[in-house]
Amino acid sequence: MSTLSFHDVRVRYGSHTVLDDVSLEVTDGQTVGLVGESGCGKSTLARAAVGLAPLTGGQILLDGRPVPNRGRRPVQMVFQDPYSSLDPRMTVGESLAEAMPERLGRTARQAEIARLLALVHLDAARAADLPGRLSGGQRQRVALARALAARPQVILADEITSALDVSVQGAVLNLIRDMRRDLGLSMLFISHNLAVVRYVADHVAVLHNGRIVEFGPTAQVLGAPRHDYTRHLLAALPGAVPLKEQT
Amino acid sequence: MRAARVLLRPVGFAGFGLLTLVLLAAAFAPVLWGGRAAAVDTGNLLAGPSAEHWIGTDNLGRDLFARVLVAARLSIVLAVAATAISLVLGILLGAAPMLLGRRLGRLVTSAVNVLVAFPGLLLVLFFAVVFGVGARGAALAVGVAGAPAFARLCHTLMAAVSERDYVAAARIAGVSRIRVLLRHVLPNVAEPLIVNATMAAGGVLLTFAGLSFLGLGVQAPSYDWGKLMQDGLNGIYVHPLAALGPGIAVVLAGLAFNLTGEAFAAAFGLGDQPGRAHSMEEPREPVAATPAVPRTVLSVEGLRVTIPGPAGPIRAVRGVTFAVSEGEAVGVVGESGSGKSLTALAVAGLIEPPVRVEAGHLVVAGEDLMAAGAHRRLGTSLAIVFQDPMTSFNPAHRVGPQLAEVSRFHQRMGRKAALARAVDRLRAVRIREPERRARQYPFEFSGGMRQRAMIGMGLMGDPRLIVADEPTTALDVTVQRQVLELLAEVRRDTGAALLLISHDVSVVTDVCDRVLVMYAGLVVEELPSKDLRTLARHPYTRALVAAVPDMDTDLSRPLAVIPGLPADPVHVPAGCAFAPRCPLADDHCRAVAPALVAGVACHKSTEVPV
Known part of the structure; x- marks a missing residue:
């Protein structure tokens, strides 16, 4: 980072x-x-x-x-609205594969998708789903996984929990903290919610x-x-x- | 499933049936009847209809019916080719701002806008002259002349899609502009484009017939329907069918395209009527009317709200009973889908069919909303504040008259008196310079100010109950606080009761005396708001409170989360709706739904450590 x-x-x-x-x-x-x-x-x-x-x-x-x-930015961004941040016609796997820096073979790509989904605590079987089948919190995790797929040096998170229900918000915030601890991510975390910022920043x-x-x-x-x-x-x-x- | 939906409608059935016939004719007629259409019969020139020649013969004695059928191929091929040219050019021109960058794109867009302003026929004639007479020239002319309309459409559709975050994300991920266009933008604008192209094909068919009829299109010895009409026109008073036959063919083919387009549009939801295909499978259960709780401003018993859905009725509110005393502030908290907003809307009498509201009673300020005609009388005793301050005012009217309308309608005040009251009420909600502000339009107000004005509108009457549905969710914390303070102040001045709906536990505990916690369409717990953080007994309430970080949250531990997903309102489980996510649930919980007893609906409430 x-x-x-x-x-x-x-x-x-x-x-x-x-x-x-x-x-x-x-x-x-x-x-x-x-x-x-x-x-x-x-x-x-x-x-x-x-x-x-x-x-x-x-x-x-x-x-x-x-x-x-x-071209591919070394800085990746995650957006606020989980319902507009994933292409409704691309499966989760396709969205993730699109952001990957190098073209991988079929098996390598599947493995990378599974690795990314595991990072955001999602089941690898989700890769075949269209975003319409996911909840808001799951979509936001996929958006985060897509940002990670590009192997960024810094992540910008723009109000990523403000459109989520409180019970889901907690899971996403825990995930952000886990990722900083495990991956050493540098992150700019934008929020209007002071308690949320206090918890992660x-x-x-x-x-x-x-x-x-x-x-x-x-x-x-x-x-x-x-x-x-x-x-x-x-x-x-x-x-x-x-x-x-x-x- | 979608294909079935297209075909099952009368429009889809007729459209596809006709289109199939037309396409079959285009494919096979030249093979089957080509010889007959070209057979010269000098003994039978310009004959009228007969058993042998259904719509007569032409000036060489050729059978006109066969010629109409054979002409289908050229007519359809030309129409489809021209539409394809329009579509491809339109997509290229419409995508120009995305592909060429801002400045060049703007130039292309302006050029398209200028071209759209020209009448279509003028463009067709102009290009027909440019490209020369003949089938190819006509196809190019009609195609190019149709391009600006498609370009405009594409531009608008693509502009909407390219604002979406997933397009931004793809760009940040380094996906090239062309690939963004092909992978993200085009698939998401394809549906309206296909619908429009199908409908345009019908129009193009007619344009072609017109061009050939004018002699600018298909030239002899080739013939399409327009050419046949031109040939038949000379004898229209003697043999009307010679001209009408190809005319009818044009009408039928045009209808085929247009009806198919309509059917697509309906299937893609562009013109769908909500609720028509959806059924309420359940029979209406009779609800026994019950008397209201005395000395309350709001008394609800057994409130149920049911929405018709494609997969069966959605039971959004499943039997909610509560009362609000005079001057009391009651909060309703819950996550999205808990039914809290629909409860508020039902209390405000704002739910309309096909959504169904049932209740033992629903008495607001002495009026039972389950009785007919009660809504009108509510106008002055109920005030409502919605979440989105942008949509709660009519953007086309000034704020003052919108407030005044309440008093003019409900209190029969004169225009001047009502406007004076509106200004007074705006002053009461602490809007500075109320006289000037009353003359302004809603967009000239900030979000917080619009919310104040909305509260002011509620104060035009003499409200005994204020229903506020997420009134501060769209506002910043600083503005949120001002609006909450204003609500508290209004309650102190008018003695009105408050029903505050919010997903934010801290807002509710700040403002309300008592809190109802809703989950999956039911009240699961009811308790004084000061006890919410410490004395909650329902596992859901405790989890909800623990999941929200506040300024005192322990930073060394992960936040509490509620595992699993919220209950699906179409298939609510038989027992406690929270059981699948509850750490304490046992078989009894999963089988028997707990009733709300002593403020909590949980079999395990005594086991929860306090």
Whole structure:
């Protein structure tokens, strides 16, 4: 695994600045959480790293070299919506095989598919199923397996649990933690849910209006926030402070 | 199965039957009747219909019926060829933005848009002149002239598919543009394209007949239906069938293509009517009417909601009984498919056939919704807040008048008075500058503000119950908190009761006095919300609470998960629906469904360590 670093990244659509000089580093084997409100630019940052959003300024480097935005990216992404992230007409096995870096023979390919499915705790028999037969949580695991199939150096997870039911969310979060432990994955984990980020991330970056307002070890940022906006986010959590009934 | 669905409809049956006949004629008529169609009979020139020549003969005495049958091949081949040209060109032009990149693609798209604006016939005539008179020229002309319409269609369909995440994932995985087009995009737009091509073939057939009729298409000695019509036109007053015969052939072939296209469209779900093919197999069980619990604003007994489905009725809510007292806040939690939202919709009286609602009673603010005409009277005593603030307002109307409509309809207020109340209510839900905001459209409101305005709409009357179905799920935490605070404040000011539906345990414990936990269409546990985290007795409730990480979750241990999948609402198991996923379940659990006794529906509730 490697280090993904964002240097003064700026993304602008017309006159609207989505990301304003964002610098962030996802170091080797670390999971960095990225939190913020919807529309603050979280997803744009991830999409920029894989060439799906054009940079207006700055650069995104992987181990000191620019991330290629053509061909197979060494940085892979897992998307939010489990119902749109798999081609409904391709079996699980075909989706995984498509992302593999080299063309394998039939048996080698089957073995690799089984290995990938085992990594995300799915039965190898699932390889023959179409996504329509899978639940949301199973689809999200297949999407994760597809990202792993490309043998990435860094994985970007964009709100991967927010469309899932809570009982399934737990299983996916456990999986993310297992994979970091077993595979040493570097990951940028984007979520609006602070409790989820607290559970999986080593470091947290707080994004507000296209700027990173706070960055540090998870326990420090969420336990002793220094920026007003971080405090504001934490105070808004249900159960954090009793609801004021008089405003 | 799909093929059967196509054929079993009258449209599909007629379409495919006709198409088979037409194609058989195209394939075999020249072989079978080619000689007869070419046989010159100088003794029988321009004869009328007779037993020997059913629709007469032409100016060389050739049998016209045989000629109509033989002409089927050329007519169909030309129509199919032209449609194929349109389709292929259309796909290429429509895929241009994907293949050529943004700038060049935009140029192609604009060019297509300009071409679509020209009348089709004008293009056909223009290209017919360019490509020259004759069958080949006509096929090219009709094909090229039809391309822009297909290009537009392809472009729209492909744009929708290429927004999908799996296309982005394929690009990130290094799949080339061409392969993305062939593997991911084309298969997913194929259905509407096939339907349109089939229907277009019928139109192309007619265009060809027109071109040949004008003398621009097929030239003698070849002949298609249009050419035969042209030949027959001279004698139309003497032998009308000579011109009408090929005309009828064109109509039949055109119908064959169009009906087949319609049948495809219906089978692919483009024009499907929901619920028509689905049956409610179960007979309606009579439900004994029961009286409402006194001093409640909402009292429900034995509520069942059944949805017709292709694999049998989906029993989404299977007998829910609860009551909400005046001013009380009750939360309903559960995962997707637990029936919590349908319970809320049933309480709001918003479920319509074919979905079936049954209950012993369903009394909201004194009105039994199971009685006819009760919904209308509910308008002012019930307020509803939905999950998606974008779709709960009509985007074409300003916010103020939409709120005012409630009072104009239910309270018979005048326009001015109603609008004044709307502005006042917007102020009450803490929307700044309510006069200006009332004149704005919903899209000018942020998500949180729309949710406030929705609550404001509920306050136009004098609500005794507010039903909020996942009101904050689409909102950020900071905005969520504002909306929850507003709900609490409204309850304090108006004394209204609240029924809050949420998948989020922490939201419910924050806002509500009492919580109902739903699983597979039943309430499995009912308890004070302060006890939810610590004193829950049902294994599902405990698992649900444990599965959600909060700011105090132990980081050194894996999160608790609930093994297995949620119960399938079509085949709910006989016993406890949670038994297949429950660590405590035994044979008794799997055989006998537990009743809700003393707030919990579990045979093992006494064994659960608290």
